[in-house]
Structure formats: C-alpha cells, structure tokens
Amino acid sequence: MACGGCCKEVYSCVFDYNTPRIALIKSRKVGLLNRVIQLAILAYVIGWVFVWEKGYQEFDTVVSSVTSKVKGVAVTNTSELGSRIWDVADYIIPAQEENAFFVMTNLIITQNQTQELCPELPDSTTTCTSDRDCIPGFVGTHSNGVQTGKCVPFNKTVKTCEVFAWCPVENDTYLPKPAFLKEAENFTVLIKNNIWFPKFNFSKRNILANISASYLKTCVYDRLHDPFCPIFHLGSIVSEAGESFQDMAIQGGVMGIQIKWNCDLDQRFSKCVPRYSFRRLDNRELDHNVSPGYNFRFAKYYKNSNDVESRTLMKVYGIRFDILVFGTAGKFDIIPTMINIGSGLALFGVATVLCDIIVFHFFKKRYYYREKKYKHVEDYDELGGNDAYGSNP
Numbered sequence: 001m002a003c004g005g006c007c008k009e010v011y012s013c014v015f016d017y018n019t020p021r022i023a024l025i026k027s028r029k030v031g032l033l034n035r036v037i038q039l040a041i042l043a044y045v046i047g048w049v050f051v052w053e054k055g056y057q058e059f060d061t062v063v064s065s066v067t068s069k070v071k072g073v074a075v076t077n078t079s080e081l082g083s084r085i086w087d088v089a090d091y092i093i094p095a096q097e098e099n100a101f102f103v104m105t106n107l108i109i110t111q112n113q114t115q116e117l118c119p120e121l122p123d124s125t126t127t128c129t130s131d132r133d134c135i136p137g138f139v140g141t142h143s144n145g146v147q148t149g150k151c152v153p154f155n156k157t158v159k160t161c162e163v164f165a166w167c168p169v170e171n172d173t174y175l176p177k178p179a180f181l182k183e184a185e186n187f188t189v190l191i192k193n194n195i196w197f198p199k200f201n202f203s204k205r206n207i208l209a210n211i212s213a214s215y216l217k218t219c220v221y222d223r224l225h226d227p228f229c230p231i232f233h234l235g236s237i238v239s240e241a242g243e244s245f246q247d248m249a250i251q252g253g254v255m256g257i258q259i260k261w262n263c264d265l266d267q268r269f270s271k272c273v274p275r276y277s278f279r280r281l282d283n284r285e286l287d288h289n290v291s292p293g294y295n296f297r298f299a300k301y302y303k304n305s306n307d308v309e310s311r312t313l314m315k316v317y318g319i320r321f322d323i324l325v326f327g328t329a330g331k332f333d334i335i336p337t338m339i340n341i342g343s344g345l346a347l348f349g350v351a352t353v354l355c356d357i358i359v360f361h362f363f364k365k366r367y368y369y370r371e372k373k374y375k376h377v378e379d380y381d382e383l384g385g386n387d388a389y390g391s392n393p
Contacts, residue, residue, distance in 0.1 A: 030359055037351040045344035054264070055340035057330035060199035062261050064325035066099045070234075072187030076180060080109055091181060093298065093316060099323045103187065103234060105249035106179040106317035110170045113299075114310045118167035119154040120144060126160045134161035144169040172315050179249035179317075185235035188220065189321070192230065193274065195261050197329040202265060206230050206274045221276065228273060232257075237321070240278040251293030252317040254282040261327030272329070281322060294320055 025031075049055040074086045089095075091104040120126040125140050127133075128151040136149035138161075145165020154160040163169070193206040207216070207230055219229035221236065237255060238245040256279050263272035282294065295318070299311040360366050360373070 025359070029363075030355065033358060034351055034355045037354050038348060041344075041347045041351060045340075045347065049340050049344065054330050056332055056337040057264075057266070058199070058333035058336055059328050059330045060197045062325060062327035062329070063196045063198060064259075064327075065194050066259075066323045066325065067192045068101045068321075068323065069190045069192075070101060070103060070187055071190075072184065074181050074183035080111065086181060091184065091318075093318075099325075100320060101189065102318055102320045103184055104316050104318040105181050105184050105252065106176055107181070108170070108172045108175065108315040110168065110313040112310055113166040113168065113313055114308060115165070116167045117148060117162055117164055118169060119152050119160045120147070120163045120165075121169055121171060122154055122158050122160050128159050128161050166311065166313065170313055170315065175250065175317070177250055178246060182246060182249060184249060184319075185233075185238075185245040187234045188231050189234065190216075190231050191257065191259075191323060193259055193323070193325060195325065195327065197263070197265075200265055200329060200331055202263075202269075202272075202329060204261075204269070204272060206259065208273065209270070223276075227276070232276075234319070234321075237278050238280075238319070241280050243280050248280075248293075248319060250317070252295050252319055253280060253293055254320045254322065255279075256281045257321055257323045259323065259325045259327075261325070261329070263327070263329040265329050265331040293317060 070088055070092055072088070074091070075083070076086065077083045093102055093104060121144065123142070126143075131149060131151050134147050134149050134151050136147060138147040139145075143163065143165075145163030145167075148162045148164060150162040151159050152162045191206065194203065195205070196203040206228075208228055211219075211228070211230075216229075216231070219226055219231055221227070221229045221232045223240070235245045237257065238248060241255060243253075258277045258279070260275045260277070261272065262275075265272070295315060297313060297315045299313045301309060301311045303309050356373075360370050
C-alpha cells in the first residue's frame with residue numbers, strides 16, 4: 001500500500017497542471033491590505049530606487065591624480081645645530097610622493113659619524129664585564145654594527161661590546177618633547193586634484209572655475225565659511241580629525257585627507273564640487289605600546305679633505321598625509337531606466353502573493369476563501385468516464 005501511495009503521489013506531481021483562477025473577494029479588509037502593500041511597493045520604487053538611488057542613471061567611478069605643495073618656515077635653536085631655519089627642502093621628505101606627502105615634526109640627529117670602532121649602545125645583549133661576553137662577528141637584530149669581541153667602557157659605569165660601525169652610534173632613547181618642529185602646525189599645503197569620469201568624458205579639478213589667483217593667495221580651507229579652498233592648515237587637518245597636532249608631532253602618525261566627488265551630471269556642471277573630510281589612519285590606541293607613530297632614518301654623506309667619508313644620521317618622526325579620492329558620477333540613460341521600471345512593475349506581483357498568504361492562512365474565513373480560490377478538476381476521458389458534457393466516448 002505504501003508503495004502504491006507513493007507512486008500515486010509521483011504520478012500526481014508529474015501529470016497535474018495548475019492554471020491561475022481569479023477570485024474577486026468583496027472585503028474591505030482584504031482590499032485595504034492589498035492597497036497598503038501596493039503603496040509600500042510604489043513608495044520603494046519611486047522613493048528609494050529612482051529618487052535616492054537614481055535608478056534612471058548610468059554611473060561611472062572617478063579616475064584621479066593628485067599633487068601637493070607645502071609651504072612654511074620654522075626656526076630652531078639647539079646645542080647640536082645652533083640657530084637654524086627649516087624650509088620646505090628640509091622637512092618634506094621625499095620631495096614628491098604619489099597621492100601623499102610627509103612632513104617632518106621631530107628629529108634625533110647624530111652628527112659626524114665615521115666608520116670606525118666604538119662601544120655599542122647598552123642593552124641586555126650588549127652589556128658586558130669581560131671579552132668573553134662578546135662574540136666576534138656577531139650582529140644582533142638591533143645592532144648598530146659588527147662586534148669585534150672586545151668589552152670596552154661605554155661610560156664611567158657601564159661596559160659594552162665594541163663594534164665596527166658608523167660611530168658614534170645613534171642613541172634614540174631620548175625623544176625631544178615638545179616636538180622639534182612644533183611650528184609645523186602652522187604650515188599650509190596646496191592640494192591640486194584632477195578627476196576624470198571616462199564613461200561620460202567629463203573632467204574637472206578641485207581648483208574651481210570661480211577661484212582666481214588673488215583669492216588663492218589668501219584663502220584657507222574652512223568647513224563652514226570656505227569649503228572649496230584647496231589650501232589647508234596642517235593643524236586644522238589634524239584637529240578636524242579630532243586629534244592634537246602637538247601630541248601627534250612627537251612620535252608621528254598617518255592622516256587621511258579624503259576628497260569625495262559625487263556628481264549628478266544631469267544638473268549643471270558647476271554643481272559637481274569636491275567635499276573634504278579628514279581622519280587619522282593609524283590606530284593610536286592599538287599602536288600605543290608597540291611601534292607607535294611614524295618614523296624612518298636617512299643620512300647625508302660628506303668627504304673631508306683627507307677623503308674620509310662621514311655622515312649625519314637623522315631619525316625623522318613626522319606625519320604622513322595620504323590623499324584619498326573617491327567619487328561616482330551619474331547621468332540619465334534609457335536602459336537602466338527601463339530595467340528599473342520593469343522591475344518595479346514586476347514587484348507589484350508580490351502584493352498579490354503576500355495578500356494570498358495572509359488571506360489563506362491568517363484570516364478567519366481562510367477555508368472559505370481557499371474553497372473559492374482553488375478547484376480540483378479531473379479529466380474523465382483519461383479515467384474512462386463521461387466527458388465534461390456528460391456524453392459517452
């Protein structure tokens with residue numbers, strides 16, 4: 001019996017045919033439910049798809065190039081360097097970067113280094129009491145040179161292993177506080193951004209058409225009063241991100257300058273303008289204990305009259321500004337318009353499906369409505385009986 005019932009079910013699934021049947025339900029509840037669902041779908045299609053998402057437009061993403069020019073002068077007076085002026089050639093390292101620029105804010109300098117023998121900086125691996133504690137040829141992870149195997153005085157109280165290195169070795173234990181170039185907060189940067197939307201052959205730059213040369217000499221970006229000036233105070237960039245420039249300048253960091261171009265090309269081209277925002281990219285809280293900030297080393301090399309090479313080693317701390325450009329442009333196109341209209345019309349079929357589910361499963365008269373909606377018809381010819389008109393075969 002079980003096998004026969006199973007075969008009957010399979011036969012029914014394979015050879016049954018369903019055709020829609022229209023049942024007009026005269027009910028205020030059902031009619032109101034249907035209209036509410038249709039209005040919700042209509043609001044979604046018009047409000048979200050066409051108004052908010054601009055479903056009648058074709059879109060393209062931005063292609064961008066960025067150049068920057070920093071200006072500013074700072075004065076320092078230290079025992080190592082004396083009184084000195086620092087200009088763009090000194091604190092912008094390197095002179096040009098792609099979509100970024102680095103401003104030096106702090107410095108540890110080691111002057112007049114030459115390649116010779118000298119004591120290593122003291123730490124757990126380099127302090128010693130005799131030559132037996134030093135290994136000839138040994139180079140540690142943080143060594144400044146190659147050990148010679150001798151234990152020599154570093155100062156009056158400590159001995160360290162002798163190394164062949166650039167001497168005297170750098171001592172980066174004491175970081176200047178406040179920052180060496182704290183005046184960098186007042187430096188300015190001119191950012192020139194050219195964009196192109198290739199699909200629409202539309203190009204523009206952030207120095208807008210109404211900006212004159214005289215205005216460019218005096219303006220400074222302000223979010224409220226001057227939002228389209230392409231000249232920025234470095235201190236304002238950092239403060240806009242909710243950070244303190246003087247705190248950040250000690251150990252350095254990474255800032256992001258975001259330029260957003262969201263353009264509706266169905267409107268006037270003059271309305272396609274950049275929007276600027278700023279944020280700190282390195283996580284100060286996570287990086288606080290392990291390798292915080294941003295720094296690197298570089299050296300300037302010299303030769304004296306005796307052809308002896310020497311150098312000035314600089315460990316530079318500073319702020320790297322990454323310029324990030326985002327943007328999309330949209331313009332009317334008949335193809336996405338027709339696709340979204342067709343999709344919207346198809347969604348109205350969902351109203352019928354939802355109404356059927358609610359009416360046939362949750363209403364009190366659901367059994368009555370099902371009886372009127374569904375009707376089972378058997379083909380009497382195949383069953384060997386009379387046809388639909390009652391005549392014999």
